[in-house]
Amino acid sequence: MSSSDKLPKQIEDVLVTHRREFLKHAGLLAVSFGVFGATAIEGAESQSSNPAESPGPYRDPDFHQIDSWIVIHEDNTATFYVGKTDPGQGTGTCFRQLMSDELDIAFDKTTCIMGSTDITVDQVGSGGSSALERDSWPMRRVAAEARRVLLEMGSDHLGAPVDQLAISDAVIAVKANPSKRVTYGELIAGKKFHVTLTGNNINRVTGQAKTKSNPELKYAGQSIQRDDIPSKVDGSLKWAVDVKLPGMVHARNVKPPFACAKLTGIDESSVKSLPGFIKVLSKGNYVAVVCEREEQAIRAARQLKTTWQKPATAPFPASEDLFNYMRSATPVSDPRLAAGNPELRAPGFGPMVVGNPDAAFSSAAKIIEGEYEIPFQGHTAFAGAHALADPSNGQMTVYTNDMKSYSMRRGIAAFLGMPHDSVRVVWMMGPQGFGRSAAEDAAFEAAWIAREIGRPVRMQWMRDEETAWDTKGPAFLVKMRGALDSGGRLVAYDFHARSCDHNHIGYNEPDSVLIAQLMGTRRAKPAAGSAAMPSDMYAIPNRKMVGEVVGLPILWETPLRTGNLRDPNGPQPTFAAESFIDEVAAAAKADPLEFRMKMVKAGKDDDSAFRRARSIAVLKAAAETYGWDSRPSPKPIGKGKILTGRGIAYSFRGRTVVAEIAEVEVDRQTGHVWAKRLVCAHDCGFVVNPESLRHTIECCTLHGLSRAIHEEVQFDTETVTSRDWFSSPTLRHTDIPERIDIVLVNGDPNPDRPDLPPYGAGEPALKPMLAAIGNAIYDATGVRIRRVPFRNDRVLAALKAAGV
Amino acid sequence: MSRIELKVNGRSHTLDVEPDTPLLYVLRNDLDLRGPRFGCGLGQCGACKVIISGAAVFSCITPVSSVKGEITTLEGLSQNGRLDPVQQAWIDEQAPQCGFCQNGQIITAKALLDKNPHPTDAQIRETMNGTLCRCMSYFRVQSAIKRAVKTMAGRSPADPKEVVA
Numbered sequence: 001m002s003s004s005d006k007l008p009k010q011i012e013d014v015l016v017t018h019r020r021e022f023l024k025h026a027g028l029l030a031v032s033f034g035v036f037g038a039t040a041i042e043g044a045e046s047q048s049s050n051p052a053e054s055p056g057p058y059r060d061p062d063f064h065q066i067d068s069w070i071v072i073h074e075d076n077t078a079t080f081y082v083g084k085t086d087p088g089q090g091t092g093t094c095f096r097q098l099m100s101d102e103l104d105i106a107f108d109k110t111t112c113i114m115g116s117t118d119i120t121v122d123q124v125g126s127g128g129s130s131a132l133e134r135d136s137w138p139m140r141r142v143a144a145e146a147r148r149v150l151l152e153m154g155s156d157h158l159g160a161p162v163d164q165l166a167i168s169d170a171v172i173a174v175k176a177n178p179s180k181r182v183t184y185g186e187l188i189a190g191k192k193f194h195v196t197l198t199g200n201n202i203n204r205v206t207g208q209a210k211t212k213s214n215p216e217l218k219y220a221g222q223s224i225q226r227d228d229i230p231s232k233v234d235g236s237l238k239w240a241v242d243v244k245l246p247g248m249v250h251a252r253n254v255k256p257p258f259a260c261a262k263l264t265g266i267d268e269s270s271v272k273s274l275p276g277f278i279k280v281l282s283k284g285n286y287v288a289v290v291c292e293r294e295e296q297a298i299r300a301a302r303q304l305k306t307t308w309q310k311p312a313t314a315p316f317p318a319s320e321d322l323f324n325y326m327r328s329a330t331p332v333s334d335p336r337l338a339a340g341n342p343e344l345r346a347p348g349f350g351p352m353v354v355g356n357p358d359a360a361f362s363s364a365a366k367i368i369e370g371e372y373e374i375p376f377q378g379h380t381a382f383a384g385a386h387a388l389a390d391p392s393n394g395q396m397t398v399y400t401n402d403m404k405s406y407s408m409r410r411g412i413a414a415f416l417g418m419p420h421d422s423v424r425v426v427w428m429m430g431p432q433g434f435g436r437s438a439a440e441d442a443a444f445e446a447a448w449i450a451r452e453i454g455r456p457v458r459m460q461w462m463r464d465e466e467t468a469w470d471t472k473g474p475a476f477l478v479k480m481r482g483a484l485d486s487g488g489r490l491v492a493y494d495f496h497a498r499s500c501d502h503n504h505i506g507y508n509e510p511d512s513v514l515i516a517q518l519m520g521t522r523r524a525k526p527a528a529g530s531a532a533m534p535s536d537m538y539a540i541p542n543r544k545m546v547g548e549v550v551g552l553p554i555l556w557e558t559p560l561r562t563g564n565l566r567d568p569n570g571p572q573p574t575f576a577a578e579s580f581i582d583e584v585a586a587a588a589k590a591d592p593l594e595f596r597m598k599m600v601k602a603g604k605d606d607d608s609a610f611r612r613a614r615s616i617a618v619l620k621a622a623a624e625t626y627g628w629d630s631r632p633s634p635k636p637i638g639k640g641k642i643l644t645g646r647g648i649a650y651s652f653r654g655r656t657v658v659a660e661i662a663e664v665e666v667d668r669q670t671g672h673v674w675a676k677r678l679v680c681a682h683d684c685g686f687v688v689n690p691e692s693l694r695h696t697i698e699c700c701t702l703h704g705l706s707r708a709i710h711e712e713v714q715f716d717t718e719t720v721t722s723r724d725w726f727s728s729p730t731l732r733h734t735d736i737p738e739r740i741d742i743v744l745v746n747g748d749p750n751p752d753r754p755d756l757p758p759y760g761a762g763e764p765a766l767k768p769m770l771a772a773i774g775n776a777i778y779d780a781t782g783v784r785i786r787r788v789p790f791r792n793d794r795v796l797a798a799l800k801a802a803g804v
Numbered sequence: 805m806s807r808i809e810l811k812v813n814g815r816s817h818t819l820d821v822e823p824d825t826p827l828l829y830v831l832r833n834d835l836d837l838r839g840p841r842f843g844c845g846l847g848q849c850g851a852c853k854v855i856i857s858g859a860a861v862f863s864c865i866t867p868v869s870s871v872k873g874e875i876t877t878l879e880g881l882s883q884n885g886r887l888d889p890v891q892q893a894w895i896d897e898q899a900p901q902c903g904f905c906q907n908g909q910i911i912t913a914k915a916l917l918d919k920n921p922h923p924t925d926a927q928i929r930e931t932m933n934g935t936l937c938r939c940m941s942y943f944r945v946q947s948a949i950k951r952a953v954k955t956m957a958g959r960s961p962a963d964p965k966e967v968v969a
Contacts, residue, residue, distance in 0.1 A: 232903030
């Protein structure tokens with residue numbers, strides 16, 4: 001086997017360094033990354049990988065071949081290659097658990113490589129909480145098929161029928177005579193499986209073997225420690241920001257000082273004499289500076305003199321006027337709708353009507369109304385977006401932490417007009433972005449500059465760029481009415497959502513990525529955007545639901561571009577709806593938990609995936625864990641400086657259901673809100689790694705808390721004024737609750753069923769948290785604040801206005 | 805450019821860089837260290853922190869020429885191949901999510917515990933408040949610090965205490 005020091009440096013950059021000792025031991029450094037001289041083995045060809053310095057082309061690994069997913073080595077270890085990216089929620093470890101189980105190999109004899117387009121099959125990368133719910137299944141089926149094939153090979157080798165053989169830890173033995181044995185490595189190492197799978201797309205890929213049932217799984221279900229953590233703690237992990245290539249230079253952007261401005265001049269002489277200066281590049285309104293060293297590029301970008309012309313009309317209203325603007329704006333419609341094209345719908349939804357809401361409202365005993373406001377909130381990644389692009393050999397290799405490496409490859413190939421096979425994207429760890437983050441924009445910029453100057457280029461956004469210019473989660477305005485009958489039942493409900501989401505951009509789109517917009521590219525038709533309905537299982541006999549989308553005055557080149565942010569468009573309507581249900585419960589003088597439970601229980605609607613039964617289970621679990629006492633909100637307002645209260649909220653995302661309870665302390669003198677205790681009851685079906693899941697849920701819950709009490713994008717009519725961690729606050733250590741309970745609920749009507757599948761977990765726990773906090777503030781103070789975030793000044797003003 | 809001498813993790817280096825270059829870029833780009841990272845460049849988030857003379861310092865706003873004393877980075881915390889108890893507590897508590905901020909979390913906690921081996925919960929929260937995390941791993945980070953306090957207190961008095969900087 002080749003030792004790692006004989007490998008080209010660039011290939012080492014690709015590898016997950018925390019597994020280095022294992023990889024060295026297993027000889028995987030040679031096997032995984034192609035053929036190296038006389039030590040190469042035949043199996044190496046099975047990976048459609050290329051050394052970094054090879055000229056390409058970079059073929060797509062064929063997902064119909066077992067060899068693209070699993071390589072078994074001479075020492076009876078295995079490497080799994082999957083088309084996912086794990087930004088730190090532990091999914092990579094879960095994939096190893098499940099594939100080890102299906103293959104029947106010891107977990108610690110495996111490793112998993114993710115998300116690099118030339119060596120892993122295209123499973124999209126990450127997103128949509130799909131890692132275990134959808135994408136673990138092809139992995140499991142392929143591993144099960146590999147086991148079946150190995151068992152047949154073992155049968156031939158040992159001269160015994162398959163049914164007389166047993167497998168343990170990648171060793172096949174004759175049951176009656178266990179000394180007759182052969183290892184997987186002895187059977188297949190150095191060779192290919194040469195087994196073609198069926199299934200017309202990657203999510204359906206399968207062999208003949210069946211996957212195991214839950215009770216047969218040995219590693220799945222265990223809290224195995226995450227394999228990515230040690231190298232993140234000892235400093236050995238090589239992140240995307242750490243890749244260095246010979247001849248590499250550093251680039252920084254020069255962003256317009258005003259949104260949607262037109263570049264009218266560049267005075268290159270303002271930077272030409274700076275040390276390390278290489279070049280100013282510009283096209284349209286895109287401007288960047290390239291220097292030899294990083295600090296030189298930062299200085300040159302700051303010092304470059306440019307002149308800009310403001311747009312003729314303000315690109316957006318100031319943030320304090322946003323909701324008035326949204327109220328009066330005309331919703332986006334598709335003109336082709338008027339032509340009667342049945343294929344088209346207006347962005348948004350509805351009106352969707354159940355029963356007769358108008359009649360129910362006119363005969364109501366009591367009508368409750370409320371309007372909720374949710375501002376733009378940013379991805380605001382912890383570090384500036386970054387990427388390294390290498391144009392060597394007329395190809396383009398991009399090192400990125402973007403969670404969707406495969407669409408990045410397609411997007412950059414299209415943007416640069418390069419053949420698909422000439423572009424390769426290598427995924428590495430980085431600051432978690434939670435959706436369509438600016439990591440994509442930085443990668444396209446690095447690739448464009450690298451091609452222009454013919455050297456490897458490292459691009460990084462500065463803090464102000466990241467905070468002001470990344471894509472935003474859209475602002476929402478939600479107006480609701482509810483009708484109570486004389487028995488205190490919610491008999492009619494009117495939900496009207498309006499999102500500021502027109503021209504919502506997608507992932508790695510060559511015509512919507514920021515550099516393309518700044519260079520003047522315009523789609524013929526902006527992406528529609530969407531409003532969204534709340535997710536609940538409440539049986540309300542008369543309902544009207546409408547969603548509309550509005551757009552800002554200027555849709556292009558704006559820092560208020562909207563894009564997918566963790567549970568896209570989920571937390572906003574859920575904050576409104578789950579707060580409003582609380583208002584209705586208070587009007588009915590009912591306990592807010594019992595009020596919800598009655599509506600969940602009473603329904604006869606479709607209950608796909610047993611969501612109703614599981615909703616009841618999570619609500620009960622949250623209440624029991626918290627020690628919920630039944631009473632209406634608010635509680636009698638205290639006399640002291642600190643007022644305390646508790647609030648509940650519930651929602652589902654996909655098939656995962658969540659109920660959350662927050663206990664808050666509100667300082668009536670400062671308006672400061674501290675969530676002292678949080679409870680999250682969470683049902684995402686079969687749990688692959690309980691501790692890793694708790695971690696994911698805990699952090700997701702706290703992300704919801706951050707969005708409830710801190711996060712808001714602020715702007716004047718010319719530019720975004722949220723630019724750093726003071727003007728764009730986020731959750732901090734002093735905000736953290738003294739207690740967090742994560743309860744993993746299995747509320748399936750048949751909880752022990754062997755085929756219970758895993759559902760998604762990366763996003764659902766964020767959704768109800770905003771309302772849980774708002775409801776707790778109401779319980780403590782009797783003041784309903786219909787606007788997040790609950791920053792001190794906003795809360796204090798609301799308390800004062802109410803005389804609290 | 806000027807000649808700068810630095811001692812980092814026990815090794816001496818002589819470099820030829822502009823004296824106002826932020827220490828962060830020298831550590832990362834000239835010395836190839838991966839622990840300190842760029843997060844904000846403003847001294848607001850803690851991603852770049854290193855320990856100099858016992859204090860956790862923002863390397864992104866520290867001119868390289870101003871450094872007095874030996875620098876310890878995340879890579880320098882382990883001694884003789886053994887992780888510092890703070891790092892071990894991070895693994896035991898499974899603290900990081902993406903992990904990008906954890907350099908700042910660990911370095912700040914290490915500097916705290918070296919000065920004050922028995923901090924109160926309030927002291928932990930106040931000291932850590934300048935180190936941000938967008939994955940929201942804070943609760944586990946605080947648990948890891950408390951675990952490290954216990955581990956370090958439980959050590960036999962004969963054990964030599966790691967001396968940093």
